[in-house]
Amino acid sequence: MTTPTLKDVADHAQVSRATVSRVLNNNPSVDEDLRVRVLESIRLLGYQPNRAARRLRASSSDVLGLIISDIENPFFISVVRGVEDSAYANHMSVVLCNTDEDPVKQRMYLSVMQAERVAGLIISPTNANEDFAELRQVGIPIILLDRRTDKFETDAVSIDNVGGAYLAVKHLIDLGYERIGMIGGSPHLTTGRERYEGYRKALHAAGMKIDEKLIKVGNFKTESGYALAKEFITSPQPPRAIFVANNLMTLGTLRVLREHGVRVPQDIALVGFDDMPWSSELCPPLTAVSQPTYELGQETVQLLLRRLADSDAPIRTVTLQPRLVIRESCGAVLQSRS
Amino acid sequence: MTTPTLKDVADHAQVSRATVSRVLNNNPSVDEDLRVRVLESIRLLGYQPNRAARRLRASSSDVLGLIISDIENPFFISVVRGVEDSAYANHMSVVLCNTDEDPVKQRMYLSVMQAERVAGLIISPTNANEDFAELRQVGIPIILLDRRTDKFETDAVSIDNVGGAYLAVKHLIDLGYERIGMIGGSPHLTTGRERYEGYRKALHAAGMKIDEKLIKVGNFKTESGYALAKEFITSPQPPRAIFVANNLMTLGTLRVLREHGVRVPQDIALVGFDDMPWSSELCPPLTAVSQPTYELGQETVQLLLRRLADSDAPIRTVTLQPRLVIRESCGAVLQSRS
DNA sequence: CTGAAAGCGCTAACAG
DNA sequence: CTGTTAGCGCTTTCAG
Numbered sequence: 268m269t270t271p272t273l274k275d276v277a278d279h280a281q282v283s284r285a286t287v288s289r290v291l292n293n294n295p296s297v298d299e300d301l302r303v304r305v306l307e308s309i310r311l312l313g314y315q316p317n318r319a320a321r322r323l324r325a326s327s328s329d330v331l332g333l334i335i336s337d338i339e340n341p342f343f344i345s346v347v348r349g350v351e352d353s354a355y356a357n358h359m360s361v362v363l364c365n366t367d368e369d370p371v372k373q374r375m376y377l378s379v380m381q382a383e384r385v386a387g388l389i390i391s392p393t394n395a396n397e398d399f400a401e402l403r404q405v406g407i408p409i410i411l412l413d414r415r416t417d418k419f420e421t422d423a424v425s426i427d428n429v430g431g432a433y434l435a436v437k438h439l440i441d442l443g444y445e446r447i448g449m450i451g452g453s454p455h456l457t458t459g460r461e462r463y464e465g466y467r468k469a470l471h472a473a474g475m476k477i478d479e480k481l482i483k484v485g486n487f488k489t490e491s492g493y494a495l496a497k498e499f500i501t502s503p504q505p506p507r508a509i510f511v512a513n514n515l516m517t518l519g520t521l522r523v524l525r526e527h528g529v530r531v532p533q534d535i536a537l538v539g540f541d542d543m544p545w546s547s548e549l550c551p552p553l554t555a556v557s558q559p560t561y562e563l564g565q566e567t568v569q570l571l572l573r574r575l576a577d578s579d580a581p582i583r584t585v586t587l588q589p590r591l592v593i594r595e596s597c598g599a600v601l602q603s604r605s
Numbered sequence: 606m607t608t609p610t611l612k613d614v615a616d617h618a619q620v621s622r623a624t625v626s627r628v629l630n631n632n633p634s635v636d637e638d639l640r641v642r643v644l645e646s647i648r649l650l651g652y653q654p655n656r657a658a659r660r661l662r663a664s665s666s667d668v669l670g671l672i673i674s675d676i677e678n679p680f681f682i683s684v685v686r687g688v689e690d691s692a693y694a695n696h697m698s699v700v701l702c703n704t705d706e707d708p709v710k711q712r713m714y715l716s717v718m719q720a721e722r723v724a725g726l727i728i729s730p731t732n733a734n735e736d737f738a739e740l741r742q743v744g745i746p747i748i749l750l751d752r753r754t755d756k757f758e759t760d761a762v763s764i765d766n767v768g769g770a771y772l773a774v775k776h777l778i779d780l781g782y783e784r785i786g787m788i789g790g791s792p793h794l795t796t797g798r799e800r801y802e803g804y805r806k807a808l809h810a811a812g813m814k815i816d817e818k819l820i821k822v823g824n825f826k827t828e829s830g831y832a833l834a835k836e837f838i839t840s841p842q843p844p845r846a847i848f849v850a851n852n853l854m855t856l857g858t859l860r861v862l863r864e865h866g867v868r869v870p871q872d873i874a875l876v877g878f879d880d881m882p883w884s885s886e887l888c889p890p891l892t893a894v895s896q897p898t899y900e901l902g903q904e905t906v907q908l909l910l911r912r913l914a915d916s917d918a919p920i921r922t923v924t925l926q927p928r929l930v931i932r933e934s935c936g937a938v939l940q941s942r943s
Numbered sequence: 944c945t946g947a948a949a950g951c952g953c954t955a956a957c958a959g
Numbered sequence: 960c961t962g963t964t965a966g967c968g969c970t971t972t973c974a975g
Contacts, residue, residue, distance in 0.1 A: 270719075270743050272968055283946045288970055296944055313739070318720040319666075320968035322657040323951050338686055341679065348676055351703055355710070360717050363701040365689055372693070379698050381608075382656040401651065405608050489882065521886040543883075544827065548859040550888035610952055621962045626954055634960055658952035661967050 271312040280308040291316060322384055329359045331571065332385040334376050335412075336393045338365040340487070340515055342541050342560060343391070346412070349564020350389060357572060359386065368393045368486075381405055387571045392416055395455055408574040410567045415457045422574055424566045424585040428458050431556040431589035432465025432510065433472075435538040438554070439508045440473045442597055444536055448481035448506030450495045450516055459487070462512045462540060481506050485516060492519025500527055500535075507535065508597070514541035514555075521549065532598035542592050552594035559587045609650040618646040629654060660722055667697045669909065670723040672714050673750075674731045676703040678825070678853055680879050680898060681729070684750070687902020688727060695910060697724065706731045706824075719743055725909045730754055733793055746912040748905045753795045760912055762904045762923040766796050769894040769927035770803025770848065771810075773876040776892070777846045778811045780935055782874055786819035786844030788833045788858060790851050797825070800850045800878060819844050823854060830854025834861040838873075845873065846935070852879035852893075859887065870936035880930050890932035897925050 273291075277284045282301055289297045290305040297305075308314075322328045331354050335343045347363060354361045362385065366373040373393050380388050381401055388402060391412040398418040399409055411423035439447050449466045452459035463484075470477055483498060485491030492515060499505050500523065511517040517539035524531055531537050531551055539546070542557035566585050573580060593599050611629075615622045620639055627635050628643040635643075646652070660666045669692050673681045685701060692699045700723065704711040711731050718726050719739055726740060729750040736756040737747055749761035777785050787804045790797035801822075808815055821836060823829030830849060834857060837843050849855040855877035862869055869875050869889055877884070880895035904923050911918060931937050 273970095274968075284969080285946060285948095285971080286944090289945085292970080298944060301945085315716060315720050315739075317661070317722070317968050318717075319657050319660040319722055320951090321970080323655070323661050323953090324968080324970045325951090328657075338682060338689070341682070344676060344679070344682060348703070351676075360700075360702070360714075362698075364698070365686070376698075378653060379656075382653045384655065384657055401653075518883055518886060525886065525890075545856055545881075545883050545887070548856060548863065548888055549883065549886050550890070552863075552888070611954095612952075622953080623955085623962060623964095624960090627961085630954085636960060639961085655952050658967090659954080661969090662952080662954045663967090 270317075271314045273314070273316070275312055276305065276308045276314050279312060280305045328384050328386050330383065330385050331359045331361045331568070332364070332380040332383070332388040332390075333361050334364045334366060334373065334380070334388065334390040336366050336368050336373075336391045336414075337487075338363075338367075340513070341543055342514060342558070345560035346564040349561040349566075350568055351564070353565045353568035357568070366393050370394050370397075373397070377402060381407065387575055389567045389571060395457065406578075408571060408578065410571050410574070412567050413458065413563065420582050422570045422583050424563060424570060424587065425457070426558050426563065427586050427588050428461035429465040429468065431540060431558070431591075432462040432512075433469045434465075434589070434591045435510050435540065435554075435556050436466050436469035437473070438591055438593070438599070439510065439536060439538060439597060440469060440475070442536070442599060444508040444597075445475070446478070446481060446504070446507040447475075448499060448509045449483070450492055450499075450509060450511045450520060451482065451484045452487040452512040452516065454484055456487075459484075459512065466510055480504075487513050487515060489515045489519040492516025493523055494519075496520040496523040500524070500529055505535065508532075509535060509537055511537065511539050514539060514543050517541070517553065517555070525550070531596050536598055537596040538591075539596075546592070547594060549596075551596050554594045554597045554599065555592055556589045557592045558589045563587055608655075609652045611652070611654070613650060614643065614646045614652050617650060618643045666722050666724050668721065668723050669697045669699045669906070670702070670718040670721070670726040670728075671699050672702045672704060672711065672718070672726065672728040674704050674706050674711075674729045674752075675825075676701075676705075678851075679881055680852060680896070683898035684902040687899040687904075688906055689902075691903045691906035695906070704731050708732050708735075711735070715740060719745065725913055727905045727909060733795065744916075746909060746916065748909050748912070750905050751796065751901065758920050760908045760921050762901060762908060762925065763795070764896050764901065765924050765926050766799035767803040767806065769878060769896070769929075770800040770850075771807045772803075772927070772929045773848050773878065773892075773894050774804050774807035775811075776929055776931070776937075777848065777874060777876060777935060778807060778813070780874070780937060782846040782935075783813070784816070784819060784842070784845040785813075786837060786847045787821070788830055788837075788847060788849045788854055789820065789822045790825040790854065792822055794825075797822075797850065804848055818842075825851050825853060827853045827857040830857025831861055832857075834858040838862070838865055838867055843873065846870075847873060847875055849875065849877050852877060852881050855879070855891065855893070863888070869934050874936055875934040876929075877934075884930070885932060887934075889934050892932045892935045892937065893930055894927045895930045896927045901925055 277287045364376040387408045389410045483495040539555040542555040546553040615625045702714040725746045727748045733754045821833040877893040880893040884891040
């Protein structure tokens with residue numbers, strides 16, 4: 268019922284606590300004999316350093332905070348995985364928190380992270396106007412993941428959303444579609460705004476007019492996609508093709524279309540943003556913008572590590588390029604393989 | 606760059622550190638005047654208790670460890686969500702670790718949890734023969750999630766896998782299928798074994814023979830489902846219907862069938878285990894055993910809370926019932942809605 | 944190269 | 960009801 272402490276190890280090895288501590292921290296200035304003796308005692312007693320104590324004393328911790336905004340969204344899973352693997356490879360553990368797009372929860376978790384004295388924080392913020400004042404004051408580095416904020420300058424890694432959306436809509440245009448609609452995500456998030464911008468740009472570049480009636484804005488959730496798509500198909504002049512701004516909304520859209528017997532792509536063509544493991548088994552196999560999610564996660568850790576090593580390094584923003592995966596939901600060439 | 610400490614608050618409010626501590630911990634024996642004065646100082650200084658210090662001193666922590674075996678598997682996401690929400694409601698934070706079905710990683714994370722002195726641990730173990738000796742020795746309660754181990758008695762919450770599989774296979778039998786095959790998951794996990802048992806039981810109850818050639822065993826991953834399904838359809842006598850033991854393997858199976866132009870359910874009928882948000886948009890909409898994943902997560906927290914309150918409470922095992930969601934992949938009545 | 948000693952920020956008896 | 964006094968387990972000067 269009781270764990271051995273550093274003192275126990277010291278007693279057992281007949282050295283001072285300082286020496287044990289040095290061995291633990293790979294301090295080179297320890298005689299080889301003592302080192303092995305200490306190591307042996309550690310093994311024998313099954314000693315485990317107490318992290319709470321260590322963190323209290325040495326203000327450095329090896330815990331990395333990861334705050335994501337919606338764990339329900341499969342997009343984040345692969346991201347989490349990337350963060351975790353990278354952290355693991357660098358001997359850090361990660362504490363994952365989910366704000367559920369709730370600013371109140373976000374505030375709370377920010378407090379937790381601060382009180383927890385994490386080494387650094389990776390976050391995809393729920394709102395663009397958070398300034399992370401407390402965390403910054405304490406000197407905890409922050410890396411923005413996927414979404415950015417207006418308020419202040421930080422290291423950030425994100426996807427080229429404008430480019431991705433452009434790619435998707437251009438594909439539709441190239442296939443000859445007109446009346447191309449969009450089901451957009453939260454306009455208060457950079458991702459929502461940028462994908463919308465990509466949509467506009469693509470139409471613009473093709474000399475096509477923007478028709479406000481073909482643009483619906485929601486909140487990146489399945490229900491929102493469902494509701495908006497329903498508005499579309501029950502409207503007098505539904506779009507001939509739709510670009511949907513994320514995977515959840517795409518699911519909602521597919522549901523409505525199926526329920527109303529609308530055929531894809533014969534009646535309405537569809538491109539999604541986010542390529543998921545199941546996208547190729549959907550009905551029909553979905554053409555979608557694929558985001559390098561795993562790399563997104565990895566990259567944030569790299570940025571954090573760099574910032575930890577040099578707090579004065581210039582601020583860096585990394586942008587990852589998405590690519591279009593063509594399947595059957597737009598009526599492009601039918602392919603035998605996905 | 607420096608955070609106020611409890612001492613700063615004490616000085617500011619002109620009281621002792623003990624009093625501040627009492628206020629912080631809602632100790633009722635503090636005069637109302639002092640309490641407001643302290644609270645005011647806390648607010649003014651923006652004080653945040655240092656968790657590391659608190660945890661070091663009071664061996665009780667409000668951090669709950671959650672170790673899952675495969676974050677890639679969407680099944681766990683909803684579980685995580687359930688755990689998190691319940692924990693949040695009970696003022697606890699959760700640290701999530703992903704072992705990736707790797708016993709070495711699991712060992713490491715168990716150490717981390719111990720060193721971290723978490724209040725309790727919820728885990729879906731990668732292997733059935735882990736005994737959690739160290740954790741138990743330190744007195745950290747453990748709750749088994751979804752999977753169980755042989756080695757020792759603990760509180761556990763899981764799904765009735767036998768019953769779920771039985772339901773699925775019986776459905777196939779009731780529809781008149783013969784030559785019903787199974788693509789099973791890891792036999793060293795209780796979930797894998799039990800779903801297999803349910804399959805056998807259903808055939809048995811119907812007076813049907815078990816044909817070993819119709820049983821393939823894999824490891825719950827997409828690739829495994831892909832490979833096994835391929836073996837099936839390239840075999841001289843493929844099964845007429847298949848029960849697939851989890852969502853990832855179902856995805857792999859669907860992929861093979863699509864690639865080989867096998868029609869579902871006309872050529873081969875399919876039932877999956879795990880109903881996912883996208884199951885109804887698959888090609889064809891999938892009939893599947895739906896597990897109460899969110900509740901699974903919630904329930905583990907309840908069990909943990911109970912154990913924390915009374916370490917001598919009798920060991921409890923909670924079993925949640927799954928249900929069958931009928932769609933189109935088995936050729937049952939076609940329904941307009943999912 | 945090693946040990947002694949002084950805390951990190953907080954809580955928990957124990958007196959008053 | 961409040962303050963004093965010890966530490967929790969570890970790291971880190973500072974002397975030897």
